[in-house]
Amino acid sequence: MTHQVVSVKTYVAVFLALIALTITTVAVSKLELGEYNFVCAMTIAVIKASLVFWFFMDLRRSSSMTRLFAGAGIFWLAIMLFFTLSDYFSRGWLGLSKWW
Amino acid sequence: MADSETAVAVHPPGLQHHFDDSAQQLESSTLGMWVFLVTEIMFFGGMFASYTIYRNLFPEAFASTSHYMNVTIGAINTGVLICSSLTMVLAVRAAQLGRKNAIILFLVLTLILGLVFLSLKYVEYHEKWEDHHIPGPGFQYADPRYFHQAQILFYLYFAMTGMHAIHMIVGAGLLCTLIGMAVRNRFSAEWYTPVEMIGLYWHFVDIVWIFLFPLLYLIGHTS
Numbered sequence: 280m281t282h283q284v285v286s287v288k289t290y291v292a293v294f295l296a297l298i299a300l301t302i303t304t305v306a307v308s309k310l311e312l313g314e315y316n317f318v319c320a321m322t323i324a325v326i327k328a329s330l331v332f333w334f335f336m337d338l339r340r341s342s343s344m345t346r347l348f349a350g351a352g353i354f355w356l357a358i359m360l361f362f363t364l365s366d367y368f369s370r371g372w373l374g375l376s377k378w379w
Numbered sequence: 380m381a382d383s384e385t386a387v388a389v390h391p392p393g394l395q396h397h398f399d400d401s402a403q404q405l406e407s408s409t410l411g412m413w414v415f416l417v418t419e420i421m422f423f424g425g426m427f428a429s430y431t432i433y434r435n436l437f438p439e440a441f442a443s444t445s446h447y448m449n450v451t452i453g454a455i456n457t458g459v460l461i462c463s464s465l466t467m468v469l470a471v472r473a474a475q476l477g478r479k480n481a482i483i484l485f486l487v488l489t490l491i492l493g494l495v496f497l498s499l500k501y502v503e504y505h506e507k508w509e510d511h512h513i514p515g516p517g518f519q520y521a522d523p524r525y526f527h528q529a530q531i532l533f534y535l536y537f538a539m540t541g542m543h544a545i546h547m548i549v550g551a552g553l554l555c556t557l558i559g560m561a562v563r564n565r566f567s568a569e570w571y572t573p574v575e576m577i578g579l580y581w582h583f584v585d586i587v588w589i590f591l592f593p594l595l596y597l598i599g600h601t602s
Contacts, residue, residue, distance in 0.1 A: 320593035352417035
C-alpha cells in the first residue's frame with residue numbers, strides 16, 4: 280500500500296539484537312554493581328523498547344503526527360514519574376517527623 | 380476529477396467512504412491505535428510509579444522478596460515474547476505482500492508463543508501459591524520482619540504481571556479473530572489494517588514486559 284515492505288533480514292537483525300540484549304541484561308544482573316545494576320538494567324530496557332518502537336511498531340516510517348502522539352505518551356509518562364517520585368523521594372529531607 | 384468513474388471502479392476493498400483513500404484511512408487507524416496505546420502507557424506507568432515508590436520505601440524487604448522471583452522462567456518468557464514479536468511483524472509483512480497462507484502461519488505461531496508465555500506464567504503463579512506467597516489471609520513469609528512489607532511487594536508483583544497477563548489473554552483472543560478473518564480471505568495487499576493494528580498492540584505488550592522483567596526479576600537479587 281503506502282509502505283515499502285521491509286526485508287526479513289532487517290526484522291531478524293532487530294530480533295537478534297533484542298535476544299542479545301536480553302542475555303546481556305541477565306548477565307549484568309549477576310554482577311555486584313550496587314546502584315549501577317539498576318542503571319544498567321534500565322538502560323538496556325530502554326534500548327530494547329526503542330528497537331521495538333522504532334522497527335517493529337514502525338515508528339521510523341510513521342507520519343510525524345503518529346510520532347508526535349507516541350512522543351507525547353512518553354513525555355506525559357515522564358511528567359508523572361518525575362513529579363510523583365520527586366515528591367516521595369524528597370520527603371524527610373527537612374528532618375520533620377515521619378510521614379507514614 | 381475527469382476520471383471519477385474509474386475511481387469508483389477501482390474502489391479498493393475495505394476503504395470506507397468517509398476517507399479520501401486507503402492511505403488516509405490507514406493513517407487514521409494508526410493514529411487512533413497510538414492514542415489508545417498512549418492511554419495504556421499511562422495506565423501501566425501508574426503501576427510502575429507505585430512499584431518504584433514501594434521499592435524505595437522498603438529496600439530490605441524488596442531485596443528479600445526478590446530472591447523468590449524465578450529468574451529462569453522470567454528470562455525464558457522474555458525470549459518467548461521477543462520471538463512472538465518477530466512472528467507478529469512477519470505476519471504484518473506477509474499481509475503487506477498479500478500472502479494469505481504466510482499470514483495464517485505467522486499468526487498461529489504468534490498465538491502459540493503467547494500461549495507458551497501464559498503457561499509459564501501459570502507455572503510461576505502456581506509456585507507462588509505453593510509457597511503461600513499470595514497476599515491475603517493465607518500469606519506466609521519466612522522472615523517475620525517483612526511479613527507486611529513483603530505482602531505489599533507481592534501484591535505489586537501480581538498486579539503488574541497479572542495486568543500484563545490479562546493483556547496477553549486479550550491479545551490471544553484478538554489473534555484468534557485475525558486468524559479467522561485471514562482464513563475467510565478478508566485480507567489483501569490493499570487492506571490488512573486489523574493485522575497491523577493488533578501487531579502494534581502485541582508489540583506494546585512486549586514492551587511492557589521488557590520493563591517488567593528487569594524491574595521484578597533482575598534488580599535487587601544481588602544486593
